Amino acid sequence: MAEDTPTQSNALDDWGAAMAEQAQSETQSLAASQSSAANVFKDFAGDSSTGTTQNDIEFILDIPVQLTVELGRAKIAIKNLLQLAQGSVIELDGLAGEPMDVLVNGCLIAQGEVVVVNDKFGIRLTDVISPAERIRKLNR
Numbered sequence: 001m002a003e004d005t006p007t008q009s010n011a012l013d014d015w016g017a018a019m020a021e022q023a024q025s026e027t028q029s030l031a032a033s034q035s036s037a038a039n040v041f042k043d044f045a046g047d048s049s050t051g052t053t054q055n056d057i058e059f060i061l062d063i064p065v066q067l068t069v070e071l072g073r074a075k076i077a078i079k080n081l082l083q084l085a086q087g088s089v090i091e092l093d094g095l096a097g098e099p100m101d102v103l104v105n106g107c108l109i110a111q112g113e114v115v116v117v118n119d120k121f122g123i124r125l126t127d128v129i130s131p132a133e134r135i136r137k138l139n140r
Helices: 006-045 050-060 078-082 131-138
Strands: 067-070 100-104 107-117 120-128
Touching: 006 107, 100 120, 107 131
Parallel strands: none
Antiparallel strands: 067 100, 100 107, 107 120
């Protein structure tokens, strides 16, 4: 098996550091949000027993959803759309450095900032909507 070059090793180290930071952040936020999420789902399900609520949540964990990260939006006329060619620039309403919206099935769940590691894009979540607020938005 071929050995990693120093550049590949540095890139792997960067990814490893980013993943470790994410795992640490998720562990801290998971502990804080588990009790509130359980209460929200318990209230939502109308069930006071934790065992039944836990089973109900496990039932939906494998449902696929569409995750979208939105840089910005633009409205253009069809005639301008037809004039687009390779190298064309479309001005978006989002400002440079502004947090990007993270949507699941079209509902805003978080905001974050772009990160680039080893020439691949990702998003670091900076603000996550609370579970109670997400459920409130679903009921609209």
